[in-house]
Amino acid sequence: MRVHVVLFTSDLRVHDHPPLRAALTAADAVVPLFVRDTGVAGFLAANREAFLADCLRDLDAGLRERGGRLVVRSGAVVDEVAKVVTETDACAVHVAGGVSAYAHRREDRLRDTLRRLGCDLVAHDGVVTCVPPGAVTPDARDHFAVFTPYHRHWARHGPRAVVRAPRAVRVPDGVGGEVLPERADVAGVSPGLAEGGERAGRALLTSWLRSGIGAYEDRHDDLAGDATSRLSPHLHFGTIGPVEAAHRARAAGGPGAEAFVRQLAWRDFHHQVLAARPDAAHADYRTQHDHWRRAPREVEAWQEGRTGYPVVDAAMRQLRHEGWMHNRGRLLTASFLVKTLYVDWRVGARHFLSLLVDGDVANNQLNWQWMAGTGTDSRPNRVLNPLTQAKRYDPDGAYVRRWVPELADVEGSAVHTPWKAAGLDRAALGDYPDPIVHLPDGLARFKRARNLD
Numbered sequence: 157m158r159v160h161v162v163l164f165t166s167d168l169r170v171h172d173h174p175p176l177r178a179a180l181t182a183a184d185a186v187v188p189l190f191v192r193d194t195g196v197a198g199f200l201a202a203n204r205e206a207f208l209a210d211c212l213r214d215l216d217a218g219l220r221e222r223g224g225r226l227v228v229r230s231g232a233v234v235d236e237v238a239k240v241v242t243e244t245d246a247c248a249v250h251v252a253g254g255v256s257a258y259a260h261r262r263e264d265r266l267r268d269t270l271r272r273l274g275c276d277l278v279a280h281d282g283v284v285t286c287v288p289p290g291a292v293t294p295d296a297r298d299h300f301a302v303f304t305p306y307h308r309h310w311a312r313h314g315p316r317a318v319v320r321a322p323r324a325v326r327v328p329d330g331v332g333g334e335v336l337p338e339r340a341d342v343a344g345v346s347p348g349l350a351e352g353g354e355r356a357g358r359a360l361l362t363s364w365l366r367s368g369i370g371a372y373e374d375r376h377d378d379l380a381g382d383a384t385s386r387l388s389p390h391l392h393f394g395t396i397g398p399v400e401a402a403h404r405a406r407a408a409g410g411p412g413a414e415a416f417v418r419q420l421a422w423r424d425f426h427h428q429v430l431a432a433r434p435d436a437a438h439a440d441y442r443t444q445h446d447h448w449r450r451a452p453r454e455v456e457a458w459q460e461g462r463t464g465y466p467v468v469d470a471a472m473r474q475l476r477h478e479g480w481m482h483n484r485g486r487l488l489t490a491s492f493l494v495k496t497l498y499v500d501w502r503v504g505a506r507h508f509l510s511l512l513v514d515g516d517v518a519n520n521q522l523n524w525q526w527m528a529g530t531g532t533d534s535r536p537n538r539v540l541n542p543l544t545q546a547k548r549y550d551p552d553g554a555y556v557r558r559w560v561p562e563l564a565d566v567e568g569s570a571v572h573t574p575w576k577a578a579g580l581d582r583a584a585l586g587d588y589p590d591p592i593v594h595l596p597d598g599l600a601r602f603k604r605a606r607n608l609d
Contacts, residue, residue, distance in 0.1 A: 157184045159244045159328055163237060163251040164190045164226075165259075167283050167394035168211040169354045170218045171321040174280045175250035182248070185328045187240055188219055192230040192337075196258065202344035203479035203513040207352035209337040211393050214353025216336055224325030227333035234265045241275050244328055248276045252283035252394075255427045256517050257434035285424045286315040286398045289431035299432035301441075301532055303425050310421050315399040346479035349513060350389060357390035361401060365408050372412035377484045379467070380554035384483060385416065388514035391423065398423065423519060429532065430518040437521050438502065440530040444606060448500035457592050458493055459507055461560070464591035466572055467546035468492050470559035477559075479513040484549050490527040491540035496598035498605055501528035529606075537606055539599060546572040562588040 160183035162176050168190075170176065179186045190212060200208070216226035229236045237249060249270060254263065267277040281288035292309040293299060300306035339345070339352075350356075364385045375383035390396040402420050405413040430436055457463050461472035471485030481489070486508075493504045505524040509515040525531025529538070546569075550556060553571035557564045562585055563571050570576070575590050603609040 157328065159183055159185050159187065159246040161187045161189055161237065161240055161244070161246045161249040163233075163249055164188065164215070165252055165254065165394075166392065167252045167397075168208075168215045169357075169395050169397060170215070170222070170325075171354070171358070172318050172397035172400040173321070174283055174316075174319050175252055175278070176322060176325075177319045178278065178280065179248070179250045180322050180325065185326045186224070187227055187244055187246065187327060187331055188215075188224060188325065189227045189229070189237065189240055190215075191233045191236045192228065192334075193233050194231055195233065195262075199509070199515075201510050201512075201515065202342055203346050203349050203511060204515060205337075206339040206342040206345045206349060207389060207393065207479075207513045209339045209342065210352030210356070211354070211395055213336050213338070214355055214395070218354055219325050219327075222322055222325040224327045226336070227327075227331050228336060229333055233262055234269050237266060238269050238273060240331065241270065241273055244331060246275055248278055250278045250280060253279040253281045253288065254284070255289050255431040256437065260434070282316045282399060283397070284394060285427050286310075286402050286420055287313050287424050289424075289428035292428075299428050300425065301429070302534065303422065303532065306425050306428070307418065307421050310424060315402050318397075318400050318403055346477055346511065346513075348478040350386070350478070350480065352389065352393065352395065352513075354395040357387070357395035360385075360390065361387060361396055361404065365404055369405060369408055369412045369416055370410055373415040374412075376415065377549050379470075379482055379484055379550045380552075380558070382482065386480070389480065392514040392516045425532075426518040426522040429522055436525065436531070437517050441522070441525055441532060442530055442536070444528075444530055444536060446498075446500075446528075446530070446605065449498045451497060451499055454497050454592055455493075455499055455503060457589070458489070458497065458499075458504075462589050463492065463593075464575065464589045465492065465542045466553075466556040466560050466563055466574065467550055468542050470550075470556045473559045475508070475511050479511055481512070482555075484545070486523065487527060488540050488542055488545045490524055491538075492542055494524075494528040495539040495602050496542075496593060496595065498598070498602050501525060501530065537602075537608060539602065541595060543572060543595070560588070562586050 160179040162179045219225055270277050287310050292313050375381050398420050402417050405416050461469035463469055468489050471481055471489045475481040493499050494501050501524040505521050508520055522531055526533045529536025556571045574585055
């Protein structure tokens with residue numbers, strides 16, 4: 157019997173899954189395998205670990221509906237895959253191509269090990285991104301450093317066709333695995349963390365396409381309106397394929413759909429940057445020669461949502477409660493840390509990764525660098541004023557009142573400047589802090605640091 161192994165990584169679905177389809181086409185039986193990789197244990201923060209547990213249980217259910225099952229093991233990925241290959245005499249292993257330095261090293265080691273076992277490694281592009289990194293490049297360079305020209309080429313290239321889900325999955329007898337993990341076994345999970353898994357992701361995508369995408373272009377920055385898709389965790393874990401999401405959005409049509417697909421292109425853009433420059437995960441893509449401040453008390457206030465700027469604090473509290481933050485909130489909280497407080501972007505990136513369920517090295521690190529002005533932004537010295545941002549994207553203060561209960565009784569836009577309250581009105585705010593920095597002082601400090609004054 158000809159056996160192939162399908163190594164699931166960040167593609168935890170049965171729909172639109174080229175590695176699974178290829179293995180089922182070529183083999184008599186497949187081993188759907190997920191390895192709980194001890195090499196990335198430190199990266200798997202509580203929220204992502206809990207969401208992953210949901211995803212694995214749902215993937216197993218989807219495979220069982222088709223006569224198969226998911227085999228879960230723990231350890232070093234290369235060692236565990238080699239064991240399964242030896243146990244089943246598999247002749248090929250299929251995996252989605254990755255972009256990080258770790259993914260590349262894993263793939264190289266896996267290919268070398270499998271070669272010694274007489275087994276092929278087949279890496280499939282266009283599984284975790286719409287357009288594979290390196291598929292579109294500028295003349296004489298290995299990647300695009302500016303989004304706009306990348307997007308033009310990306311749109312012309314287009315994603316591949318969607319692969320239909322299999323009707324049947326046959327798994328060889330005798331392949332053992334571990335008990336599937338459960339969310340309830342994970343400590344420190346954000347209380348408002350969303351449900352994971354392919355079924356939840358597909359239901360969310362269908363609902364979004366039916367009732368949300370039409371208004372996306374006009375409302376995606378509306379903090380209180382919460383009008384984004386919230387699909388980022390499912391894209392990160394691959395419970396929704398970006399190719400299928402792009403095709404279905406375009407089928408829906410309209411300006412909202414085009415704006416949403418543009419965000420998928422941004423995601424691909426960051427992946428192609430990281431694939432070409434793996435060190436951008438921890439080093440400046442374009443250095444500004446910053447001498448960042450060490451400000452532990454201010455960083456702690458930022459992390460806890462106690463900066464005294466309500467819109468910043470609301471976004472940081474949403475992050476802690478949900479393991480997710482509105483994209484506009486991510487931009488303004490990042491600007492506040494790196495530009496107003498002038499603290500290293502890596503400090504913020506680490507904190508986000510400790511909580512974000514959609515914490516992705518390419519998108520998280522490169523978005524942080526974009527905001528810090530050390531990445532691909534063509535305007536490296538832009539500063540987002542939190543009061544201006546609040547007035548524009550939370551004009552009546554509904555978002556702030558939702559997440560900062562100390563200010564729940566402050567009416568209208570006054571909620572954004574609680575330090576202006578006096579007497580009994582200020583006392584009614586309890587221990588909500590005054591601003592930890594005056595915005596003009598922060599701006600002046602940043603300009604001095606970047607030699608802009």
